[in-house]
Amino acid sequence: MSPPAPSLHDKLNQLRQRFIEQLPVRLQQITAQWQQSRTSPEAEARLAPELHRFFHSLKGTGRSLGFERIAMLADQGETALNNPSVSEEVVELIFTQLAEEQQRLESPPGQQKALAALNSVEFSPAPAQTRSKRQRLIYLCDDEPDQVSQLLHHLRCFGHEVVHFEDTDTFFNAVITRRPDAIIMDVQFPLGHTAGTETLTSLNKLMGERLPSIVLSSHNDFHSRLSAVRAGCNGYFTKPVKPLDLMLAVDELTTPLDDEPLRVMVVDDEPEVAAYHALLLEAAGMVVQQVNHPAEALNALERFSPDLLLVDVYMPVCSGEELASIIRQQPEYVGLPIIYLSSETDSQKQLSAMTAGVEAFITKPVVPEELVSAVKLRAERLRLLRSLMTRDSMTGLYNHSSTTDLISKALAQGYRDNTQHAMAMIDIDHFKSVNDTHGHLAGDQVIITLARLLKTRLRMTDIIGRYGGEEFVILLKGVSDERASELIDTLRIDFEQVEFHAGGARFSCTFSAGVSSFPTQPSTESLRLSADQALYRAKHQGRNQVVTSKEQDDDGFPTAHP
Numbered sequence: 001m002s003p004p005a006p007s008l009h010d011k012l013n014q015l016r017q018r019f020i021e022q023l024p025v026r027l028q029q030i031t032a033q034w035q036q037s038r039t040s041p042e043a044e045a046r047l048a049p050e051l052h053r054f055f056h057s058l059k060g061t062g063r064s065l066g067f068e069r070i071a072m073l074a075d076q077g078e079t080a081l082n083n084p085s086v087s088e089e090v091v092e093l094i095f096t097q098l099a100e101e102q103q104r105l106e107s108p109p110g111q112q113k114a115l116a117a118l119n120s121v122e123f124s125p126a127p128a129q130t131r132s133k134r135q136r137l138i139y140l141c142d143d144e145p146d147q148v149s150q151l152l153h154h155l156r157c158f159g160h161e162v163v164h165f166e167d168t169d170t171f172f173n174a175v176i177t178r179r180p181d182a183i184i185m186d187v188q189f190p191l192g193h194t195a196g197t198e199t200l201t202s203l204n205k206l207m208g209e210r211l212p213s214i215v216l217s218s219h220n221d222f223h224s225r226l227s228a229v230r231a232g233c234n235g236y237f238t239k240p241v242k243p244l245d246l247m248l249a250v251d252e253l254t255t256p257l258d259d260e261p262l263r264v265m266v267v268d269d270e271p272e273v274a275a276y277h278a279l280l281l282e283a284a285g286m287v288v289q290q291v292n293h294p295a296e297a298l299n300a301l302e303r304f305s306p307d308l309l310l311v312d313v314y315m316p317v318c319s320g321e322e323l324a325s326i327i328r329q330q331p332e333y334v335g336l337p338i339i340y341l342s343s344e345t346d347s348q349k350q351l352s353a354m355t356a357g358v359e360a361f362i363t364k365p366v367v368p369e370e371l372v373s374a375v376k377l378r379a380e381r382l383r384l385l386r387s388l389m390t391r392d393s394m395t396g397l398y399n400h401s402s403t404t405d406l407i408s409k410a411l412a413q414g415y416r417d418n419t420q421h422a423m424a425m426i427d428i429d430h431f432k433s434v435n436d437t438h439g440h441l442a443g444d445q446v447i448i449t450l451a452r453l454l455k456t457r458l459r460m461t462d463i464i465g466r467y468g469g470e471e472f473v474i475l476l477k478g479v480s481d482e483r484a485s486e487l488i489d490t491l492r493i494d495f496e497q498v499e500f501h502a503g504g505a506r507f508s509c510t511f512s513a514g515v516s517s518f519p520t521q522p523s524t525e526s527l528r529l530s531a532d533q534a535l536y537r538a539k540h541q542g543r544n545q546v547v548t549s550k551e552q553d554d555d556g557f558p559t560a561h562p
């Protein structure tokens with residue numbers, strides 16, 4: 001069995017121990033430089049910046065890692081160097097005191113004390129990520145068989161794992177054993193006419209949280225709705241329920257804003273401080289890249305593509321303000337949120353630093369929860385803005401231009417990794433007549449439903465875009481065109497079984513698809529053309545089918561699947 005992963009507490013402790021272990025060498029080096037700086041006015045001028053930097057960074061690291069006495073002595077050292085009237089003996093005394101403190105920290109009681117101080121920065125672990133995939137675990141508790149089979153069919157068609165319960169007791173035990181992503185609950189059972197909502201109320205109390213739930217009820221009156229709200233329900237449907245509407249509501253309830261963890265780049269010339277801040281952010285579920293030399297920041301930005309930059313203000317090669325200005329000069333990073341980290345408490349200086357277009361200023365030593373929430377708030381805002389620019393507002397899929405960009409990038413990567421990909425172009429059949437017969441709103445519902453079906457059933461890594469009105473483009477990564485064709489065909493079969501409602505009418509829709517393959521088709525444009533030709537063939541052959549571009553028949557037309 002593999003050993004348990006180290007906790008935040010353990011990691012921080014390792015960081016602090018490394019700092020204490022490295023301190024004697026650092027003190028030795030700086031004491032030698034100090035003595036050298038005493039030999040002549042030239043040596044003093046040459047070594048002054050180095051000495052300043054030592055005390056400044058020792059102060060910052062000491063504070064961040066909770067070594068208060070080290071930080072205080074370093075602060076005194078910095079002040080002494082800035083004041084010519086302070087005697088050499090004072091600075092030498094500070095070096096001695098620093099060495100004594102280092103020895104004390106290395107002793108067992110000192111280490112124990114340091115460990116105890118660490119408890120103050122431990123915070124509750126991030127909730128376990130239960131929704132790494134788009135497919136959800138849904139519990140449906142309903143004892144009316146004719147309702148249930150339709151609902152089960154639609155929910156499963158969208159790739160969800162659905163477990164059905166006929167009575168509230170079995171359901172109750174199942175929730176405690178395995179927590180679902182969403183609950184669909186009938187209100188009335190033989191046990192009582194509000195047994196469903198009562199069960200939800202008890203479960204929420206027991207679990208200490210509101211489980212995402214939707215209630216199905218035969219009553220549409222105010223009091224029934226009020227009791228559902230009081231039971232903590234997120235949705236309320238009156239019977240008979242339209243399965244598709246319920247499915248969309250479940251999807252809404254269980255879809256997080258963004259599945260990807262936030263990405264943060266930390267630029268700090270002090271490796272221990274960068275590592276400390278990285279640990280705090282990683283413990284909150286973010287992905288962090290550390291950069292210790294400002295000169296490397298631009299390359300790292302391009303490679304890592306962060307949602308936010310956390311920059312130390314005082315760095316030897318260039319200041320945080322200078323680095324922010326360099327970054328802001330590049331159009332692609334104009335909107336990138338930057339947060340300064342510094343031990344500067346003077347609000348006037350903070351304000352002037354903010355003029356470089358920086359989002360916020362956090363004072364070191366940071367309060368862990370404050371750092372995490374400041375980063376989260378700003379990074380999520382950028383994500384939202386980015387998504388408004390790259391996503392289609394109706395379906396949430398990538399829009400035309402970002403689909404093309406993402407596919408081109410994936411193909412470039414495909415060349416480097418020598419991997420194959422497949423492209424599918426999907427077009428809803430006779431869509432004009434759906435609009436003409438059932439109205440534009442019903443048409444929109446069909447588009448949204450197909451988008452949801454693609455999102456829940458395909459992998460997170462696949463690129464899914466709405467290319468035009470009722471046309472979708474997908475890049476299925478790392479699969480052959482045969483495999484892609486099989487996959488799209490299962491979606492086709494499920495999609496034609498979805499029942500739509502408009503006014504009093506019920507109807508269903510189909511789609512046709514064309515599939516092409518990379519690297520047989522080497523570019524985004526040739527892939528698209530080839531998939532488009534296959535799609536044309538699918539339409540020509542009678543629609544509601546998937547055609548690959550690989551095999552050409554005698555007319556030069558691609559062959560239909562299967």
Ligand SMILES: Nc1nc2c(ncn2[C@@H]2O[C@H](COP(=O)(O)OP(=O)(O)OP(=O)(O)O)[C@@H](O)[C@H]2O)c(=O)[nH]1
Pocket residue numbers: 427428429430431432433435439440441442443444447468469470539543
């Ligand atoms: N409701 C709705 N309709 C749209 C949207 N975008 C495009 N359309 C309609 O989609 C229809 C597309 O029709 P056509 O391209 O003629 O093709 P079709 O009727 O789907 O027929 P085939 O593709 O040949 O099976 C047009 O009537 C467009 O107005 C949209 O966002 N919502």
